Amino acid sequence: MKKFEVKDLINIGIYTALHFLCIFLVAMLGFIPQAFIFAGIIEGFLGAIPIMIFLTKVKKFGMITIMGLLLGLITLLMGRPWPCVVIGLAAGLITDLIWMKADFSKIKFGPVCCGTMMLWTAGMGLPLFFGYRDSYLANLEEGYGKEYVEVIRSLTPDWMFIGMIIIAVVGGFLGGLFAKRILRKHFAKANLVE
Template sequence: MDNKKNSLTVKDCINIGVFAALYIVIFFVTSFIGYIPIMMAILGVACAVTCGIPLMLFFSKSHVFGMVSIMGAIMGIFMILMGRPWYCIFVALAAGVAADCVLKNGNYKSINKAVIASGVFSLWMMGMEVPLYFGARDTFIESIKEGYGEAYAEVIVKITPNWMFYATIVLTFVGGILGGLLGKAVLKKHFKKAGMA
């Protein structure tokens, strides 16, 4: 038990699993609005805001490098199981490691760093949006046309010009920070009192 502070334990693994489940449930409840074509572009933002709350609680539980990275990897694995393209997992892993670095910078204590980390972590959702832009765009639009019909594809094309990708990154990041602030408020209001965070 001596090195509890600087290495992963089973307890940490269980914490990751439990919070990943909570995160994914909230993510899916929010992402059902993504099926309306207009909403597809801002889907990341909405998800980032609502998911910030459990994420902040999770950050308050993490005390060692690796926990947030593993969380990111699990998000990636789950996305692949849902039939998303394979590079999702690398984007998610990268976002997790980056968020971990930010937290590490604050020594896993600073709540302001955690808010920023929440913004960084939310970027794992970008993996799902990559096929909409850049080189893969034409094939993706083509597959949408075949799969969802012309009308749907047209709306998608209309609302996603190429610059929208960068805008979505920024928006998701901002959404993550908003979610982080929301989570911070919830933590302060409910969990500090109960001594749980």
Template sequence: MKKLKVQDLIAVGIYTAIYFLLMSVCLLILRFVIPGFHNLFIPAVTALFSGVIYLILLHKVPKFGAITIMGTVVGLFFLISGHFPLAFLPNMLCALAADLILYHTKITAQVKIMVSYIVFSFGLMGPILPLWFMKNAYIDSLIARGKDDAYINGVFAHTTTAMFALCAVAVLVGAIAGLFIGSRLYDKHFRTADQ
């Protein structure tokens, strides 16, 4: 197993920054398009537009650990930016699982890449999972951050079981479509540069 070198870590940092930028742009657009639902659908929309970044990372740094580092950095960003304290764990765990799928399974390459990207994309649900599974603790954290009842009620206005299912299906569809689009973009604009 090849070990990550300094230049690999720099490359991972660059692609993680681009991933952050895409995620931020998606969030900004969603705030205007579907206000009130934007946080719930940011994982799916980010997955839709980030497939090409994932593919570039896999080709530029084809080593175990690169995906884990990217997911961990994203998770730590959630931790230090005031999200619910456990919001960072899904990013780290899903990224590690994606790495393991990609480099320690014997399924075909295309399937490995697709499954690993789907799993990686589910990591972005970390900040919203507590809305359903740790509601009281999440409310306590919002109160501790000085949020009033109106804000808290707005946060939980759409957190139904059906909405959770819709969010999960949206991430799955977004990741599949995102990797399909990303592979087309990669083949057209980046593959020749890697050869």
């Protein structure tokens, strides 16, 4: 494994910030239960653009993994249960392996990478599912009344967790396609990427 230079680390930090901001702004929308399906798509779409530019700067194995770890850590800072760090790390690692297979340069793998990178957002939705679910909803019910909880409960059966991940990944993939077009149209011309 080649050693990281400071430039690489700075690139990781900057693009993680941009990516996270894109996602966070949209994720606020997800608080309206009916909107959160669309939120997944838009999140992926917006978030993919910084990822795509970031990919063109990655020339070493491990950079995307660190990005995933950072995203997991931010999710933890936002008060989600701890497995979100592992999810973030895994998302980064998967993306890293795919991008390595693409020799860190074949741009046609880009959209796939954008898609898999979005897996980390699964950590954001964690409180609504699995063992966390019942007590989370029961506690919402105490505060907000039965009707609201019923709406959420009906919208989020356990398989919805998988559905949510798929939605985000598809969003990421579509965003990746769009970002690829932007990359070709603007950045290749200005020689900012190879």
